[in-house]
Amino acid sequence: MRPPSPSINEKEFLFASLEQALRIDGRALFEQREPELVFGDELGSVECSLGKTRVLAIVEGKMIRPNSDRPFEGTITIHSEISPMASVEYESGRPSEEEGMLSRMLDKVIRRSDVVDKEALCVRAGERVWHIRLTIHCLADAGNLIDCACMAGVVALKHFRRPEVEIVGDEVTIHPPESRAPVPLTLRHLPFVLTFAYFSRGAVLPSAASTASDTIIALLDPNLLEQRLSSGTLALALNAQRELCVVQKAGGVPLEPGEVTRAIEIAVPRAKQLEAFVEARVKDDWERRRVEVR
């Protein structure tokens, strides 16, 4: 069921506030909601939230026979779904367009940019490799599901540890976590997605003669209302080493090239902050577990 479009009052209020550089939830224009990470009991399970948007990511690993094309590499599959719990507009059973976009974005950010070192997942070439399965459940959609889901996925991969495997001759022994400390995955980099939303009065209230000199207002991390009323988005996936993994501006209001450059300049320091934050939290959680075992 499609939720009703925002009312004219809400539209007007949002645009009037944005013209004064005010956001309805009190954030600055380029301020992302503070992410919160809650780790589950299992290694590799994390719930990430950006404001009220919540996503649960779970990583599991098992050993399989590798593909004959690539006998030296492990495999990673990503499965994502948006349950109707997330919002009224999602129906179970029928993959909506947002689900398609989410799954493509996750694929680009995590698989295509080679976050996980697949060769490190090889146990015995041609016979046994690790198969990593990342499952993303979107629990609540309060705007910007994509950023939250990608962060959850990346953090879950960082948090996950697989059992240590010992090969003696022909025998392969998998040591349970109680006897030998499990081993983290080798991650090449940690990409974070930052979505910018653009607003233009002329585009939302369409008229045949909309002026070319319409000012475009940009903001980072739109919440639900802002997402519904935005005239275009730009998603940047980048890591703390100043490398862009994904740039996606598919349609929406045409932007001056300077806007794209400006968005990148804002995203670069934020990605560094996010990486520092994630590293610290994952390390804390691991320390906590070690203390408990002793």
Add this chain to the structure above:
Amino acid sequence: MSRPRGPTRLSKPYPGSRIEILNDASLRSEGRRPTELRAPTFEVVPGGADSADGSASASMGLTSVRVEVFGPREGRSRAQTLHDRASVNVEVVWVAFGEAGRRRRGRGDRRVAELTSSLRDTFQPAILTALYPRAQIDIHVHILAHDGALLSTCINATSLALLSAGVPMRDLVAAVTAGVHGSTVLCDLTALEEADMPSATVAVLPRSGKVALVGMETRLHVERFGEMFDVARRAAGVLCAEMRAVARGRAREILDAMDSGPAVLREGENDSGAVMVEE
């Protein structure tokens, strides 16, 4: 065979291949210079009575795409009609045969779905949809051959097809795929080059220079991206000039046909005071 030394790195797309991306003389595998585009072939085909309202085909080197446009016409399904503007539907059919990838790509294929949604999102703001409330504009894209720069060729072909159908637009949309090899920016990549280096597709509205679409899926340093972005935008502007020339040629044909009467289409004859096609 001595190894060439120099600032440009010799790079092999896959092991055992002798194709170099950029050789000593800074020429690419087909002899193009780094910022040289493949010779584009744009064709605006007239739509007939039973067939599409507008149709065009675009080829960049071996990549070839044909697009047909129907509309604006009465909206088919209630669910899709918008009360204040036309809805734009895009359908992509991958007709390419004899491709290196063995499998046939159906509609649900990820690449096809991505292409479809990118095209729709690019043209929705470019077409003046507010002029046709409750109408529907259908764009059918047929990919005949794929040798790199697929999304850009589709965008260029669609622009011309919409032009041919007489759909009012803010501006033509021109697109180019560019990549970075070492520190050199290459324009208009072939499939082999695309597989080997970070690349991005950039679509611009040439009159205002604004960017309608940017897509990159490979890892690239921020500064390199900036350079590539600039070069790609300029290249798209150049391509648009070509597209306009083709469109003007077609308009000239129509005008000539109007002047001379319904049965005769004279080619190459001087205009005798006929209205010049202005930009």
